[in-house]
Amino acid sequence: MKFRKIIKNTVIFLAISSMLLGCNNVSSTDEISTTNDISTETVENQEDNQENLVKEDQTKENIETKTYTNEELKNDKINELGKIMVLMYHSIGEEESTWTRTYANFKKDLNTLYEKKYRAISLNDYASGNINTEYGFTPVVFTFDDGNENNFSVIEENGEIKIDPNCAVGIMDEFKKNHPDFNMTATFFLNANPFNQDKYYEYKLNYLIKNGYDIGNHTIGHNNLSKIKDSNKIQEVIGKEISLINKYVSNYSVNTLALPFGGYPKEDNLYKFIEEGKYKDIDYKNNAILLVGWDPYKSPFHKDFNSSKIRRVRASEMNVDDVGLYDWLKRFDENKQIRYISDGNPNTIVIPNNFEEVLSSTVTTKNKEIIKY
Numbered sequence: 296m297k298f299r300k301i302i303k304n305t306v307i308f309l310a311i312s313s314m315l316l317g318c319n320n321v322s323s324t325d326e327i328s329t330t331n332d333i334s335t336e337t338v339e340n341q342e343d344n345q346e347n348l349v350k351e352d353q354t355k356e357n358i359e360t361k362t363y364t365n366e367e368l369k370n371d372k373i374n375e376l377g378k379i380m381v382l383m384y385h386s387i388g389e390e391e392s393t394w395t396r397t398y399a400n401f402k403k404d405l406n407t408l409y410e411k412k413y414r415a416i417s418l419n420d421y422a423s424g425n426i427n428t429e430y431g432f433t434p435v436v437f438t439f440d441d442g443n444e445n446n447f448s449v450i451e452e453n454g455e456i457k458i459d460p461n462c463a464v465g466i467m468d469e470f471k472k473n474h475p476d477f478n479m480t481a482t483f484f485l486n487a488n489p490f491n492q493d494k495y496y497e498y499k500l501n502y503l504i505k506n507g508y509d510i511g512n513h514t515i516g517h518n519n520l521s522k523i524k525d526s527n528k529i530q531e532v533i534g535k536e537i538s539l540i541n542k543y544v545s546n547y548s549v550n551t552l553a554l555p556f557g558g559y560p561k562e563d564n565l566y567k568f569i570e571e572g573k574y575k576d577i578d579y580k581n582n583a584i585l586l587v588g589w590d591p592y593k594s595p596f597h598k599d600f601n602s603s604k605i606r607r608v609r610a611s612e613m614n615v616d617d618v619g620l621y622d623w624l625k626r627f628d629e630n631k632q633i634r635y636i637s638d639g640n641p642n643t644i645v646i647p648n649n650f651e652e653v654l655s656s657t658v659t660t661k662n663k664e665i666i667k668y
Contacts, residue, residue, distance in 0.1 A: 365668040368638075368645060371431050373668075376650045377635035378591035379421060380413075380623060381436040383607040387445045387463045393614045398461045404610060404620065405470045408435055409477050411624060417509055418482045418551055422583035422602040424595035424661065429476075430639030437481035438585065438607065439463060440513055440553050444491040446483060447499050456498060468506070484513035484553040484585075485540065497543040504544055511551035512536045512581070521558030526568045529560075534574020541577075550582045557587035570603055589618035594635050596644050596663075598655045638666070 363371075382404075386395040396404070416426060416434040428434045439446050448459035458465045463481075471479035483489075483503065490499050503510060514520070515535040523529050537549045552569065560566055571580040581603070588606030593599060610620045626632040638645040643664045646654060651667060659665065 368668045369647075372636050373431070373638050373645045374633060374636050374647055374650065375426075375638060375644045376594045376597055376646050376653060377433075377633040378593060379434055379436065379635045380591045380620070381418070381421070381438060381585065381605055381607045382610040382620060383585075383587065384437070384439045384463070384610045385441055386443050387461070387466070391613060393611065396611060398466065400612070401463065401466055402470070405466070405474075405477075405479075407621075407624070409474055411628070414476070415478050415480050417480050418511070418583050418585075419509065421595060422551075422605070424658070424663075425641055426595070426637060427641040428637035428639070430637060433634050433636055437467075438511070438553060439481060439483045440555075441517070442483060442485040442489045442491075442513070447490040447503070449492065449495050449499065456495070458502075464503070464508070480507050480509070482509040482511045482551060484511040484551075485536065486513050486517050487515050487536075487539065489540070500540065500543045500547075504547060509551070510540055510544070510547065510549060511553055512540075512549050512579075513553050514555055515539065517555045519556045519558040520554060520569060521556070521560055523560065524565065526565055526572075529565065529568045530572040530574045533569070533572065533579060534577045537577050537579055538574075550580060551585070552581045552583075553585040554587075559586075566603075589616070591623055591632065591634075596655050596658050598653050600655065 384396060384401075387398060387401050388395045389397060391397045391400060412432045413435040414428050414432045415437060416428060418436050418438065420426060421434065421436050426434055445462050447464045448462040450457045450459055458468065460466070460469065467479050467481060470477065489496055492499070500510060512533055513536070514532040516532060518532045520529060520532075523532070533552065540549050541547060554569075559569060569581070569584060571578075573579070583605055584603045586604055586606050587609075589609055590606055591608060592606045595602070608620055608623055609615050609618070612619055612621060615622065623632065627634045642662065643666050644654075644658055645666045645668070648667050654665070
């Protein structure tokens with residue numbers, strides 16, 4: 296059998312354009328120029344999103360296809376039901392600790408992933424199954440909790456705002472410049488003081504959106520939702536954070552949530568308000584809800600994939616109990632775990648024959664062609 300592989304034409308995309316203590320682990324059962332003075336353009340995100348969708352549709356018309364044999368698929372280990380790492384970072388700093396990655400080590404992480412044929416995708420694209428990672432490569436998702444200043448710090452000199460080259464955004468921007476094919480992106484989960492430096496809130500949030508990053512919800516007060524038994528209060532701490540973000544990036548859709556401490560109510564009648572709800576004039580619906588945890592999560596095409604309970608991998612080398620980023624990289628390298636390896640085409644799902652039983656029955660309703668070998 297043969298299938299199509301996308302070879303993308305050169306396309307210029309316009310990029311549209313988190314806080315308190317580090318989150319604690321919870322166990323899992325699955326297998327292994329100021330706000331007033333800085334002049335910034337208003338981001339009309341909904342219009343930008345629509346324009347971006349149009350660009351994607353137009354790009355599909357400029358696709359060349361190439362056929363590969365079953366033997367080639369097998370040799371390249373193409374499997375879009377393998378696991379995907381959603382990496383969890385907190386701080387970037389001078390000294391390594393449980394919740395802090397040094398500047399050098401964060402750069403090492405990026406280079407290691409690049410060399411091992413991982414490529415970044417957005418959290419929303421992962422959750423929705425919109426994966427167009429290059430053929431033979433593995434998608435990886437970057438997330439940052441708490442909105443610490445070292446995630447995004449700026450320096451103002453003679454009226455000019457410069458991004459601190461040692462903050463997470465500065466490091467990722469530089470990596471993006473030197474490795475454009477890595478498709479560097481990340482989601483920053485914010486609380487009441489996004490990245491501190493309140494003088495620059497507007498500048499920072501608009502910069503993220505305009506430069507291909509995403510903003511997510513970490514509740515207004517880093518609230519442990521497992522301890523809140525009032526549905527109105529749950530909606531309040533989620534809705535207030537959306538209101539704060541929209542104060543600086545109007546109309547931006549905040550539709551992802553990272554659970555502080557990984558905590559959530561066990562009662563279904565309360566959990567549903569984490570998934571969607573309303574606070575005052577704000578209606579919200581979360582496309583992806585992130586736990587903490589310590590293992591790669593399922594392919595979005597797996598029958599047991601749950602976008603409301605996505606587990607993450609600790610991007611650290613300290614106190615990770617053999618389940619940190621480098622532990623999982625080693626397992627993937629030794630074929631002790633099966634990683635997602637893309638066929639390069641977002642419209643097809645390629646899997647080995649023996650994976651058919653775990654394929655979600657809904658994928659065919661999403662206009663995706665299933666190819667087995």
